Amino acid sequence: MDRVSRWNAIVSLLADHGRLSVKEVAERLDASEATVRRDFDQLSRQQLVTRTRGGVTNSTVAYDLPLRYKMARHNAERQRIATVAAAMVTPGQAIGLNGGTTTTEVARALVARAEIANQGAEWPTVTVVTNALNIAGELVLRPTVKTVLTGGVARQQSYELIGPLATRLLEDLWLDILFLGVNGIDAIGGATANHEGEAGINGLMVRRSSRVVVVADGTKLGQVMFCRIAPIESIDVLVTDRGADPVAVEAIRAASVEVVTA
Numbered sequence: 664m665d666r667v668s669r670w671n672a673i674v675s676l677l678a679d680h681g682r683l684s685v686k687e688v689a690e691r692l693d694a695s696e697a698t699v700r701r702d703f704d705q706l707s708r709q710q711l712v713t714r715t716r717g718g719v720t721n722s723t724v725a726y727d728l729p730l731r732y733k734m735a736r737h738n739a740e741r742q743r744i745a746t747v748a749a750a751m752v753t754p755g756q757a758i759g760l761n762g763g764t765t766t767t768e769v770a771r772a773l774v775a776r777a778e779i780a781n782q783g784a785e786w787p788t789v790t791v792v793t794n795a796l797n798i799a800g801e802l803v804l805r806p807t808v809k810t811v812l813t814g815g816v817a818r819q820q821s822y823e824l825i826g827p828l829a830t831r832l833l834e835d836l837w838l839d840i841l842f843l844g845v846n847g848i849d850a851i852g853g854a855t856a857n858h859e860g861e862a863g864i865n866g867l868m869v870r871r872s873s874r875v876v877v878v879a880d881g882t883k884l885g886q887v888m889f890c891r892i893a894p895i896e897s898i899d900v901l902v903t904d905r906g907a908d909p910v911a912v913e914a915i916r917a918a919s920v921e922v923v924t925a
Contacts, residue, residue, distance in 0.1 A: 684718040740880045740904035741765045743925035745772040748902050754788040756839040761865045762795035762823035763844025765878045770798045796822040825860035841872035847886030850914035853895045855888035862890035869893040876900040881907030
């Protein structure tokens with residue numbers, strides 16, 4: 664496991680447990696205790712965790728780590744996926760985006776399109792509905808995008824709003840296209856997520872959409888995580904990278920999902 668992967672894993676574990684020891688993390692991540700101590704020290708220097716004797720505890724800014732460091736991984740693949748996905752949008756449509764590094768890139772690619780970014784437009788050229796605080800924060804500055812942010816309780820690890828307050832708004836909306844970021848997608852398991860709250864809101868977004876496009880780099884294919892977002896039958900298109908496992912790609916394609924590689 665490389666350093667970025669370990670750091671993401673450490674913060675994810677810390678979010679769940681609040682306190683971790685060197686020995687515990689070394690065993691979980693199959694790393695040496697010396698390596699884990701160095702990781703703890705580096706994360707502490709960046710104020711992403713609080714160092715304690717023999718371990719770490721949660722830092723008030725630990726939520727920064729997942730997006731900051733995940734963005735550095737597979738970023739070229741995500742940008743290619745995002746460019747292909749954004750080209751599927753027609754001006755005037757209502758677009759859904761859940762949280763995640765790939766959907767963040769889709770949002771950026773979308774507003775970079777000339778038809779969308781036309782600053783001379785009298786009205787917004789697209790409407791974007793999202794439960795991701797970071798995506799809304801970027802899009803709200805674009806005068807040609809009507810940004811709709813769901814309600815809900817913010818989850819620090821992903822910047823996503825979850826819970827019944829988000830549900831109330833989404834039940835009254837209809838989306839032309841949903842670009843769905845996932846932790847796993849599999850021909851049998853469908854689209855899945857690590858967190859039950861995120862899976863619930865994302866599943867509702869799927870049900871409120873005419874077309875569902877999963878955007879996922881190749882590492883997500885063939886993976887089944889803790890909570891199901893939607894069955895494979897609810898997915899219309901998968902946009903992934905050329906490095907994706909061909910066996911997983913063919914299995915998903917055989918489930919009547921259009922697969923596009925970027």
